Amino acid sequence: MLTRYDRILIYFLLLLALISFLAVIFVGGRYAGTRDAVVLLRGKEVARMSLNQESRSFRVGGCLIEIAGGRVRVASSTCPNKICVSTGWISQPSQIIVCAPQRVVVKIGGGSLSQTVDAITK
């Protein structure tokens, strides 16, 4: 049923998945200190809020963004599919929320560090 080459391809793809998984975990971003929720609209940063604050909500584009308990999520959105809403809470630099129709992106950035820093060595 499956030829030998099929199997090789499957193993190769699984290996790729594993490698990219490790890459995301380790290179996805490591920051010391508090983390910020970074919101981008059409690729431009429009909001950067520390995750360590009491609950607050604000609106970017058609998305209602909520920060609470060290996490951030899109609480509601005017987009048709609500994929952004169903993504739920994020708090790690390797996580991201995207609302394609609204061109809104919510990422986790470092507190006082620039976003281009990937890792810190002591």
Add this chain to the structure above:
Amino acid sequence: MVWLSLLLCLGIVIYVIEAVYLGAPPLPGAKLGLTNLVTLVILFYFGWKESIANVLLRTLLGSLLTGTFMTPAFFFSLTGALVSCAVMIFAFYTMYGKFSLVGVSLGGATFHNFSQLTLASLLVKQAAVFLQLPLLLLFAVLAGTFNGVVANLVVARLPLSR
């Protein structure tokens, strides 16, 4: 011709069901990708022109039925389906001897997801979208293998002439 229509309808039904019932956590926006099964079967029995036509019609009609026509979701669907179709055509005509339909299907599945991720990253101008890659690759392998195995079974049992 009747077969093409039937397969088109099958593809549309799969598309609509996937659009309605999937898209929940852990991976919102990622569906099961069973529509590639129809593309695969048409590619095998009828050729590349028919498979492209089928993909275009299915995405068009499916999006009209689900009310997503001309929305970003529609363009994502279209991109994924067309790119994966092109990859499958290429794989089928160059590598079918060595790989069974499973290999062709896997090529289509991975590029289906990958092209949609690429489109998303262009749309929101963030490379971070590719953080979804590991999970999507895993789903691509699962769905792609399933599609390929089923297609192999169909092809072994269904004698069809053009």
